[in-house]
Amino acid sequence: MESQVLYSSFSGRPKHLDPARSYSSNEYTFIGQIYEPPLQYHYLKRPYQLEPLGAVEMPKVTYLDQQGDPLPKDASIEQIVYSLYEITLREGVQYQPHPAFSPVDEVLLDRMEQLSDFPQPGSRTLTADDYIYQIKRLAHPAIHSPIFGLMTEYIVGLQGLRDQLKEARKESPEQWLDLRKFPLEGVERVDEQTYRIKIKGKYPQFLYWLAMPFFAPMPWEVEQFYERPQLKQKNITLDWYPVGTGPFMLTVNNPNRKMVLERNPNYHADFYPNEGEATDQAQGLLEDAGQPIPFLDRIEFSLEKETIPYWNKFLQGYYDASGISSDSFDQAVQLSGSGEAQLTPEMEQQGMRLQTSVSTSIYYMGFNMADPVVGGTSERARKLRQAISIVVDYEEYISIFANGRGIPAQGPLPAGIFGHQAGEAGINPTVYRWQQGKPVRRSIDEAKALLVDAGYPNGRDAESGKPLTLYFDVTASGPDDKARMDWYRKQFEKIDLQLVIRNTDYNRFQDKMLNGSAQIFLWGWNADYPDPENFLFLLYGPNAKMEKNGENAANYSNPEFDRLFEQMKNMENSPERQQVIHQIMAILQDDAPWLWGFHPKNFGLYHRWYRNTKPNLMANNTLKYARLDPVERNKMRKEWNDPVLWPLWGGGLLMMALVVPAWLGIRRKERQSLRVEVK
């Protein structure tokens, strides 16, 4: 049987493949297939649902009081001082073959140019200690884990461990720190297969973090192995050569050209899901139910920096899947009469499959709530913000600048996140009204009326008579940005407001945001996990960017919102939680600290031989479910790429036609001069 090789690409070299440090989607493409945290997202079920991966079952959560005594499940939030997560692991899970698990001949080390040069890679069984070791690595000062700051708020003793490690590094900066020797109060080993994590207070969202590579196991031997200076000099580091228990292992790691994942021969028993959404059966997504996974033998990622060559190679069948850039959008997709995206006849003829999904992200325009003109809680500023919210027409924006690939946002929560409400109940009444079964943007006249109420009739300050000028701080340096900025300016002009674009580089923009001197800005957020808390905390007062360097870029502060947010974040998904979120939405939509912008829509194209694809925006380890038909692919590649030689012959003849007269001309000229000499 022909081996299953998936061909994919990467556009920029990943910066970090260390699970304690990596935090971007292009890096998760690799390490998501290699490292296995305790939990994962179910591949097919929606809304997104967690299930065990490294763990044998979902963690047992116990709430504790100040003395560490257990509390009942329904204890109030005030009573809960700690939460204890007990995680029991699968038995008999083995690491991928790796030289770190075999004795290393230090004499031969200088001759090793790459990992494959090491003889006889070994393996060993996964233990709870490996998970504990990784949690300690989050506090390592040299690793710069991006979630260290956040986790110190939850994991007991993490900050203390960082201080100890800092001291230890001062004494011997170059020496490897064996983290097994440094205790971490909040993590406890129960036995070989079980460990506990103690976190401060109640934080139900912690389970989602347990599905991210930050909490994947790390054997101490691996860290020690890579600390050898001889390996570091050759760029052989843990940050570049991951070691895990997952379905694949990285066997070729040349970020300058190609990266290859191959099937891990030690991978534990794992099976394709037996159940999914109602439509999955009809779409053939359950045909492989119960089959052992992974199906793929090898995944080749080639460096492909530009979208045009990538797209052409995809059409030739040399890549198995592709996104759709704006350059090729019209070639690939057309909109039906009802606005539905569908493939063009050319793509359909090639047997392509189009899959779309609304991403769990938001791009918004924020008002700096600390600004004296647009910010604050005064009626005047609120109405000004509401008027602007109406006139900036995001339906038009999505149509012009995103090829229709987006959904205008009614609030911060995208579809698929608990708390999002579709239909009339979910619309933003400040900006829309519900007419004929759909939301319709309020009129410019209504915006102008709000502006009059705000004290700016015809865009002028009623008291001073001066035109109101607003400032838009952006980092717009791309070729398309001028048109975009002009568009924004025109939106404001609809109600006679002058918008001045203040274009700066990224770092100056960050400074402005930190010191609160920006007035109106663009920002975005991509969810870490599918919980409303992960969006609404962006508006929580204590998270203000200006004073606390938090994620609340608008510096929004509303005591009632903060109170409801604190209540909501600790609740389980329930009608009561939905009710609280509804109240939160009403406050936000009325205060309008953001123009809610839009949620981008992802478009993916797949060749007919690529099976079991379903967009899962939360899971990082989806390649183990993918299946291919390599015979079909080879057949189509041959059919589509038959060399066309006649232009070469034509070109040759043309060259002859040019060269022959030239050659004859030379000969004639030479003879002419000879004749002159004879005379």
Next chain:
Amino acid sequence: MLNYILRRILYAIPILVGVNLITFFLFFVVNTPDDMARMQLGMKHVTPEAIDNWKQERGYDRPLFWNDAAAGAGQATETLLYSESTKLFRFDFGVADDGRDIGGDIRERMGPSLAIAVPTFILGLMANITFALLMVFFRATYLELSGVVLTVVLMSISGLFYIIGGQFVVGKLMHLVPISGYESGLDAFRFVLLPVAIGVISGIGSGVRWYRTIFLEEMGKDYVRTARAKGLPEGRVLFHHVLRNAMIPILTGAVVVLPLLFMGSLITESFFGIPGLGSYTIEAINAQDFAIVRAMVFLGAVLYIIGLLLTDLSYTLVDPRVRLS
């Protein structure tokens, strides 16, 4: 000659110090270590402590130019300027933001860059000189007029058009070579064929016009008339005498770029997925990895100086009247 070379090398030192100062100013003063830390640590959950920690780990927490806390010479040497500059002059480029050794990456990427740049340069030079000589040979005929029009058309088209058009026609429509990508060893041939061909064709317009001007200027000189008077065939006059006498301006343009071939081509490498130094620089600029950009700027300056020195030396080879002293 040895004295001349030594003197030129000594002259190069202040130039390189200047380059180093400008790049240091751009990458450490205009763009502070705090800015770099924020770029590298990402958008999410970046705390002031994380920024301080990042700077401390890289030694970027030291003063830029003067260290009041240090004593004696340490006030000047325990600074970012001193440590970063001395490292550059030792060709110790340090590590990139992703922790990879920059020197190692440069050595690895030099090969693919040369695989494109050297054949493009040699074939381009040969094609340009040949076509220019032919145009001079056929001067004042319809062939020269057509050649001039063609070269103007060729040089008026954007380089990017040649790349995208070439990929579309040769790779996508005719299926003759891969559209992009790279393999090492002999497999590299089918991947470099198209970028080299496009590199040569896109340079023909301006190249031929430049060399034609040089040759036309030579054609008016006395030795050409003498050669003709001796009865030499026009082809021999052109390809032997005129070409040899035009070597100085040709060398001026050609030898100076020789060392820079190592630096690769920014756009060609990006579009063809060639893992060379050109795409390395572009990637570093996009990722704001200033350690790489600084290293490449410094390396570019060194190679340019070497190129100028080689040009001067090559004059003595082609023109016995030139003596370096």
